[in-house]
Amino acid sequence: MNTTTSKIRSFNRFYTAHLDILSQHYLDSEYSLTEIRILYEISEGKLITAQKITEILNLDKGYLSRILKRFLKENLIVKVASAEDKRAFDIKLSDTGNELLSVLNTKSENKIEGKIEKLNSSEKEILVSSMHTVRNLLTENKIARKDITYRHEITPGDVGYIIHLHGTIYGKEYNFSTDFEKYVIKTFYDFLEKYSPENDRIWMAEYNNKIVGCVAIVHQSNEEAQLRWFLLDPAFRGLGIGKRLLTDAVHFCREKKFKNVFLLTTNLQEKALQMYKMAGFELTQSEEVQEWGKTFNEERYDLKISY
């Protein structure tokens, strides 16, 4: 049995119990969860037919028909003969129905608030964003481009996390030793020593408030700048994040009137090389070296910017 699956099953059991949806009466009301779900669908859809509800909630139409009949008798819903189809009815909530739902919503919210009252605001943020991630991965089965955010102000923790990403990603992908991370630490220390917010910039791509990609422009002179620390978490490749980061970086170089941008990399970074080339960079130097426990070519790429 695979661990991922068993961990998900364990979470499912936990969440089933947590949701507390197996009791007959929803939030101690006189309505069952099914009935509430029906009311909820009606309130969401504004104008919905019984057929639609059976599809969404997977209910038997006879069963639903009777429930709606009772709702009508209890004055929770209003049925209007559909204009397009004389067999069907458009259903919507009555004022009473809306009121009932709003009372139940409040109850449900209170219950949830009781469960999260001990969390501080950042823990709440983490909770919501984690739920968002779970939902995203289970539905579209991929990370949505719109959930990636970008920023370029350095806040405490950023540089350390970027170093961490370099260490883990290069460690996993190319088996680089911890010496590589030490090298990255050195480059960052040197950078921070002469950091000029005016001429240098680091861009970070974030998902769930966590950095998943980055790139930086470090000025060398008024004419030349170096592009550094271009990195993307493998799980977030293929979403256009790398392209966006490089575009922003080159755009910044143009804005700052640098005439040449160069970068140092290795021939191992195939994906990154592709992107550099697509951004217009050209190979200008290549030399075999042995470092960080591996043998590879150290390469320099340059991009001339014309104005």
Add this chain to the structure above:
Amino acid sequence: MNTTTSKIRSFNRFYTAHLDILSQHYLDSEYSLTEIRILYEISEGKLITAQKITEILNLDKGYLSRILKRFLKENLIVKVASAEDKRAFDIKLSDTGNELLSVLNTKSENKIEGKIEKLNSSEKEILVSSMHTVRNLLTENKIARKDITYRHEITPGDVGYIIHLHGTIYGKEYNFSTDFEKYVIKTFYDFLEKYSPENDRIWMAEYNNKIVGCVAIVHQSNEEAQLRWFLLDPAFRGLGIGKRLLTDAVHFCREKKFKNVFLLTTNLQEKALQMYKMAGFELTQSEEVQEWGKTFNEERYDLKISY
């Protein structure tokens, strides 16, 4: 209505639908979810009474009695008169029952695997860790001491992450600027330059494969060592992690025959100071400084080790 709550409600609705537990038949078997949950509890508990089951699953005892009667007839369970209480029975699964449950487990696993098959391995990791986070935050169930693991081999990414922790934690707790993180980067660079696995060591406490606390011993000479980077994520304080880390560090110093251990800190770190004192450290120097956007006392503590 507060957004956190409404987002959680939205997730709850999503997950209710996702769990697909509202249909009468669990995984197209001839058993209902309730029946399966009962069987599951029996299999978990190994030896369980009907009373226990009603408590755990919140079932009516009459209802449960009848279900168990049927299980017995279908040969899914075995009832043995309890030794301690002649009114009660110890219930356990029969071979047939175990078989049924294992078939259903496989079905459930296949279903889950179908839902995550499009995810790559790092997305699966993200999914599982997000679920873990959700679960953790929703169970006040504080972090269990036994879930904290300790290690002291430096692997790629560790140092970067420790720098990151310093940046974020000191940023949040004491409003230190990014300059502090730069200082930490410098100290780590210097450390890695002359790192000797024989005489230096970093201990890390982890939760969920993430570093939540650390401390290090850095040798200065054969006689003296410095204790550095003692840090604990605020969410993990009060679990004895700090004490354990300091104990390990001092134990290491004793093993390596250092005669004196010192550390540099500030008067701001109240919690850490307490722990240093408890470990036997004594204040030997104090001087007011202005750094990292704050004014505070820089302090030196020493611990003499006698043999």
Add this chain to the structure above:
DNA sequence: TAAATTAGTTGACAAAAGCAACTAATTTTA
């Protein structure tokens, strides 16, 4: 040792859900 409580069973019943036959309207198809 009598009274109260507890584990489990059973009868009676209510609520929830499913199935199939039906009407009336709509769509497909030949």
Add this chain to the structure above:
DNA sequence: TAAAATTAGTTGCTTTTGTCAACTAATTTA
């Protein structure tokens, strides 16, 4: 374009699921 097939919704009937209260027999409490 008219017959055939399909669809939206209703209704009768049935099964499944769950609840409540009364009961027995063993155990605990006072």
